[in-house]
Amino acid sequence: xxxxxxxxxxxxxxxxxxxxxxxxxxxxxxxxxxxxxxxxxxxxxxxxxxxxxxxxxxxxxxxxxxxxxxxxxxxxxxxxxxxxxxxxxxxxxxxxxxxxxxxxxxxxxxxxxxxxxxxxxxxxxxxxxxxxxxxxxxxxxxxxxxxxxxxxxxxxxxxxxxxxxxxxxxxxxxxxxxxxxxxxxxxxxxxxxxxxxxxxxxxxxxxxxxxxxxxxxxxxxxxxxxxxxxxxxxxxxxxxxxxxxxxxxxxxxxxxxxxxxxxxxxxxxxxxxxxxxxxxxxxxxxxxxxxxxxxxxxxxxxxxxxxxxxxxxxxxxxxxxxxxxxxxxxxxxxxxxxxxxxxxxxxxxxxxxxxxxxxxxxxxxxxxxxxxxxxxxxxxxxxxxxxxxxxxxxxxxxxxxxxxxxxxxxxxxxxxxxxxxxxxxxxxxxxxxxx
Numbered sequence: 130x131x132x133x134x135x136x137x138x139x140x141x142x143x144x145x146x147x148x149x150x151x152x153x154x155x156x157x158x159x160x161x162x163x164x165x166x167x168x169x170x171x172x173x174x175x176x177x178x179x180x181x182x183x184x185x186x187x188x189x190x191x192x193x194x195x196x197x198x199x200x201x202x203x204x205x206x207x208x209x210x211x212x213x214x215x216x217x218x219x220x221x222x223x224x225x226x227x228x229x230x231x232x233x234x235x236x237x238x239x240x241x242x243x244x245x246x247x248x249x250x251x252x253x254x255x256x257x258x259x260x261x262x263x264x265x266x267x268x269x270x271x272x273x274x275x276x277x278x279x280x281x282x283x284x285x286x287x288x289x290x291x292x293x294x295x296x297x298x299x300x301x302x303x304x305x306x307x308x309x310x311x312x313x314x315x316x317x318x319x320x321x322x323x324x325x326x327x328x329x330x331x332x333x334x335x336x337x338x339x340x341x342x343x344x345x346x347x348x349x350x351x352x353x354x355x356x357x358x359x360x361x362x363x364x365x366x367x368x369x370x371x372x373x374x375x376x377x378x379x380x381x382x383x384x385x386x387x388x389x390x391x392x393x394x395x396x397x398x399x400x401x402x403x404x405x406x407x408x409x410x411x412x413x414x415x416x417x418x419x420x421x422x423x424x425x426x427x428x429x430x431x432x433x434x435x436x437x438x439x440x441x442x443x444x445x446x447x448x449x450x451x452x453x454x455x456x457x458x459x460x461x462x463x464x465x466x467x468x469x470x471x472x473x474x475x476x477x478x479x480x481x482x483x484x485x486x487x488x489x490x491x492x493x494x495x496x497x498x499x500x501x502x503x504x505x506x507x508x509x510x511x512x513x514x515x516x517x518x519x520x521x522x523x524x525x526x527x528x529x530x531x532x533x534x535x536x537x538x539x540x541x542x543x544x545x546x547x548x549x550x551x552x553x554x555x556x557x558x559x560x561x562x563x564x
Contacts, residue, residue: 131171131199131200132199132200132202133168133171133199134146134167134168134170134171134197134199134202134212134214135164135167135168135171137199137202137212138164138167138212139164141204141209141212142209142210143164143204143209143210143211143212144163144164144210144211145161145162145163145164145210145211145212146161146162146164146167146170146197146211146212146213146214147159147160147161147162147211147212147213147214148160148162148170148174148175148195148197148214148216149195149213149214149215149216149332150177150195150215150216150217150218150228150230151229151230151332151466151467151468152182152183152184152229153183153184153185153227153229153466153469153537153538153541154183154413154466154541154545155229155413155464155465155466155467155469156182156183157332157335157336158177158182158195160175160176160177160195162175170197171196171197171199173194173196174194174195174196174197174216174219175194175195175197175216176192176193176194177192177193177194177195177218178192178193179193179218179220179225183541184218184225184227184228184537185227185536185537185538185540185541190220191220191221192220193218193219193220193225194218194219194220195216195217195218196216196217196218196219197214197215197216198214198215198216198217198329199214201213201214201215201329202214203299203333205337206294206295206298206299207291207295207337207340207341207344213333213336215230215329215332215333216230217230217231217234218230218231226531226533226534226537227531227533227534227537227538229466229467229468229469229472230325230328230468232468232469232472232530232531232534233324233325233328233468233469233471233472233475234325235472235531236471236472236475236476236479236529236530237324237325237475239475239479240370240475240479241373243479243482244372244373245370245371245372245373245379245479246323246324246370246371246372246373246375247323247324247368247369247370247371247471247474247475247478248321248322248323248324248327248368248369248370248371248375249321249322249324249327249366249367249368249369249471249474250318250319250320250321250322250327250366250367251327251331251364251365251366251367251467251470252316252318252363252364252365252366252367253316253317253331253334253335253338253351253364253463254309254314254315254316254351254362254363254364254463255314255315255316255335255338255349255350255351255362255463256311256313256314256315256349256350256352256355256356256362257285257288257313257315257342257347257348257349258313258347258348258349258350258355259347259348260346260347260348261348262348262350262355265312265313265356266313266347266348267281267284267285267312267313269281269284270284270312270313271312272312273427273428273429274310274428274429275308275310275311275312275314275428276307276308276309276310276428277307277308278308279308281308281312282306282307282308282315285308285315287345288341288342288345288347289306289315289317291341291344291345292306292317292337292338292341293306293317295337295341296317296319296334301319301320301330302319302320303317303318303319303320304318304319304320305317305318306318309360310360310426310428310430310432311356311359311360311361311362311426311427311428312356312359312427313359314359314360314362317334317338319334321367321369323375324471324474324475325471327467327471328467328468328470328471329467331467331470332467332468335351335467350362350463351364351463351464352414352416352463352464353412353414353416353417353419353420353462353463353464354416354417354419354420354423355416357419358426358427359426359427359428360426360427360428360430360431360432360433361419361420361423361431361433361462361463362420362462362463363420363432363433363459363461363462363463364461364462364463364465364470365457365458365459365461366457366458366461366470366471366474367451367455367456367457367458368380368396368455368456368457368458368474368478369381369393369454369455370392370393370396370478378454378455379392379393380392380393380396380454380455380456381393381453381454382453383453387441387450387453387491388452388453388454389450389453389454389456392482393454393456394487394488395481395482395484395485395486395487396478396479396481396482397439397448397456397478397481397488398481398485398486398487398488398489399477399478399479399480399481399482399484399486400448400458400474400477400478400481400488401437401439401448401481401486401488401489402477402480402481402486402525403477403480403523403525403526404437404447404460404507404509405437405507405509405510405516405519406516406519406520406522406523406525406526407460407473407477407520407526408421408460408509408510408516408519408520409513409516409517409519409520409538409539409542410465410466410469410470410472410473410520410538411460411461411462411465411470411473412460412461412462412464412465412510412513412516413464413465413466413469413513413542414464414513415512415513415545415546415549416464417462417464417513418510418511418512418513418516420433420462421433421434421435421460421462421509422435422509422511425497430497431497432444432459433459433462434446434447434459434460434496434509435496435500435508435509436496436500436503436506436507436508436509437506437507437508437509438492438496438500438506439456439488439491439492440491440492440493440494440496441491441493443493443495443496444459445494445495445496445497445498445500446459446492446496447459447460447509450491458474460509469538472530473526473530476526476529476530477525477526477529479529480525480529513542513545513546513549514546517539517542517543517546520535520538520539521535521539
């Protein structure tokens, strides 16, 4: 039976609960509920007008309810009187088909029928900037190769350790924190686990990092490319599939190439097959394409892919196989919706397994140096519009993720592209005002 949130509130002295859901654009929405009302909210959910957020609804639609998942409860370490809850959104007594958490749970259910459990870990990169977001927050952080810079890391000791201590308190098993390849950029890692738990934690992590940064007079951003001359923020995913008990890694085969099983290569083949379409989910903003199609940055490398390739322990490819039993998908960026990130990986991977898709031969070359010499390699979309159109045309993802989700997502993203296309940039004025 589900845990009784009213009892937990008394035991842990929680005074308020944030009942939260994530819309299609990855925005975190919530209602703040006093503990005295959480019992009823646990049954019926908190009411929302879905059209007021980025969901495919109208003002004429019924009330939407966010029903909290008690297993997702996280008490805010920096504000322990508040508990956070991930919620599933329902309307007229049915799950909202295009709700991101529901889309992921459907994929998990499909995998479960095959006796499979996907486990993942994510590497969430972010920048700490000035409050207006226009400059790196540390004026001394100016090296051209700042990755792992100890001094820059320690100048942000108070922020980073407060976040890490919070993860320890929450039981996430964090294991390392570092200054990343761009000035003002950081990455924090915690243990991999089941896909839904990772997605819930990913959502909370972004909220937590922004909240703690703000507390310290800074701004945290997961924007893929906030500074054109610096490396962008990725959100690499490490992926493996286990048996239904979660004890046997089905991707691991000591006799397989690089320690991966046939199942793993079929799963990878599914991701390779749908890579361009997956960009609409993994690289969901206009800004995303300034990261995956970037020129060389100040540090000397972009650390992001621009072609559909995989290799061994080689970071210049879209997919890296760092060791036996797992692979790292390096395509996603910081703007990716945590639930759709996981759902996209699992949907494409299951398609690969079902159709025994072959990922082809791995490439053991430096894609940054020699990638341009390859003639038969598929290239990633150059912009958000191309990605959306490719996603719309993908029979594979439409079948896997559901027509209602695919239509709703493409519709709202196409509207977003039109709003962008309807804006006037400074570049246009600078370069074409006198044409």
